[in-house]
Amino acid sequence: MNYKDSFREYLGKHGLKVTQQREVILDEFLAAGSHLSTEELYRAIREKNPHIGYATVHRTLKLLAESGLAAPRHFGDGHTRYECSSEEQHHDHLICTICGAIVEFENPGIERLQELVAAKHGFVIEQHRLEIYGRCAACLAGKGK
Amino acid sequence: MNYKDSFREYLGKHGLKVTQQREVILDEFLAAGSHLSTEELYRAIREKNPHIGYATVHRTLKLLAESGLAAPRHFGDGHTRYECSSEEQHHDHLICTICGAIVEFENPGIERLQELVAAKHGFVIEQHRLEIYGRCAACLAGKGK
DNA sequence: ACAAAAATTGATTTTCATTTTCAATAAAAA
DNA sequence: TTTTTATTGAAAATGAAAATCAATTTTTGT
Numbered sequence: 001m002n003y004k005d006s007f008r009e010y011l012g013k014h015g016l017k018v019t020q021q022r023e024v025i026l027d028e029f030l031a032a033g034s035h036l037s038t039e040e041l042y043r044a045i046r047e048k049n050p051h052i053g054y055a056t057v058h059r060t061l062k063l064l065a066e067s068g069l070a071a072p073r074h075f076g077d078g079h080t081r082y083e084c085s086s087e088e089q090h091h092d093h094l095i096c097t098i099c100g101a102i103v104e105f106e107n108p109g110i111e112r113l114q115e116l117v118a119a120k121h122g123f124v125i126e127q128h129r130l131e132i133y134g135r136c137a138a139c140l141a142g143k144g145k
Numbered sequence: 146m147n148y149k150d151s152f153r154e155y156l157g158k159h160g161l162k163v164t165q166q167r168e169v170i171l172d173e174f175l176a177a178g179s180h181l182s183t184e185e186l187y188r189a190i191r192e193k194n195p196h197i198g199y200a201t202v203h204r205t206l207k208l209l210a211e212s213g214l215a216a217p218r219h220f221g222d223g224h225t226r227y228e229c230s231s232e233e234q235h236h237d238h239l240i241c242t243i244c245g246a247i248v249e250f251e252n253p254g255i256e257r258l259q260e261l262v263a264a265k266h267g268f269v270i271e272q273h274r275l276e277i278y279g280r281c282a283a284c285l286a287g288k289g290k
Numbered sequence: 291a292c293a294a295a296a297a298t299t300g301a302t303t304t305t306c307a308t309t310t311t312c313a314a315t316a317a318a319a320a
Numbered sequence: 321t322t323t324t325t326a327t328t329g330a331a332a333a334t335g336a337a338a339a340t341c342a343a344t345t346t347t348t349g350t
Binding site: 160161162164166167196197198199200201204 | 298301
Binding site: 017018019020037038039055058059078079080 | 306307308309310316317318
């Protein structure tokens with residue numbers, strides 16, 4: 001099942017309607033680079049679809065998040081960003097404090113240690129968030145944008 | 146050097162003044178439990194000092210953060226929380242999604258793996274944030290508040 | 291101690307991302 | 321097609337954080 005069908009199925013199961021706007025927003029969300037803010041996606045959509053409003057983009061991103069197709073992220077700049085999350089497994093982020101570059105990474109060792117820490121405190125993990133802030137190679141070399 | 150002197154020193158070095166309000170707010174910040182939001186600290190202060198305004202609490206918490214005495218944290222409820230950070234070393238957090246309990250932990254193994262990950266991507270780490278969300282022992286046992 | 295200079299206070303206003311409202315419109319069901 | 325129900329989008333509301341500014345307090349200079 002592809003993204004579009006997944007979303008249609010989610011909408012159907014929840015008594016929601018499949019609309020042109022929702023289809024367009026999903027398409028643009030998938031086409032655009034990851035980690036876009038609502039504002040950034042809204043502007044990208046506007047270029048080809050000037051009739052779609054900000055509120056609709058905002059509501060549709062929340063729907064995509066609820067359906068599991070998008071995952072909201074917060075990297076400290078005051079904007080909620082969404083990334084495509086349907087097929088990829090969990091990952092964390094390296095964020096450059098100079099140029100804002102975002103690099104995804106996975107590390108099973110860290111995950112395992114988290115489980116140990118949680119168990120030691122009697123917690124059962126539901127989710128976690130690890131963000132590492134620093135300077136990327138390009139910025140360290142003075143070549144950052 | 147104690148907290149109060151540290152803060153006075155920071156104020157002096159930056160051409161800022163030692164005021165009654167700043168002293169009171171620092172005292173209450175130290176006396177109150179950790180991870181309080183501006184609103185929560187403001188209310189605690191108000192009980193004994195009804196003359197201190199919200200804006201002053203807000204500004205003083207930012208000053209404490211700048212001076213290194215307090216560290217701002219975001220746990221996803223839309224409120225910036227501050228914890229005392231002058232003597233303690235870095236730590237991360239376990240947060241219960243049921244009762245909101247916050248447990249601090251340290252894990253050198255995780256830190257070391259983060260360094261390896263960062264190095265692999267050419268990053269030099271400035272800071273990081275790890276939050277593990279789940280259910281605490283009390284809530285799992287049905288005894289959560 | 292007194293006056294002048296400089297910073298702080300706190301009630302209020304502003305900002306800004308996000309969320310809600312509601313009349314008009316579109317989609318699904320009858 | 322008609323009825324029912326949800327969606328849209330412009331505008332307004334919300335709420336935490338930050339800024340404003342006249343009055344006040346602290347500090348400095350005499």
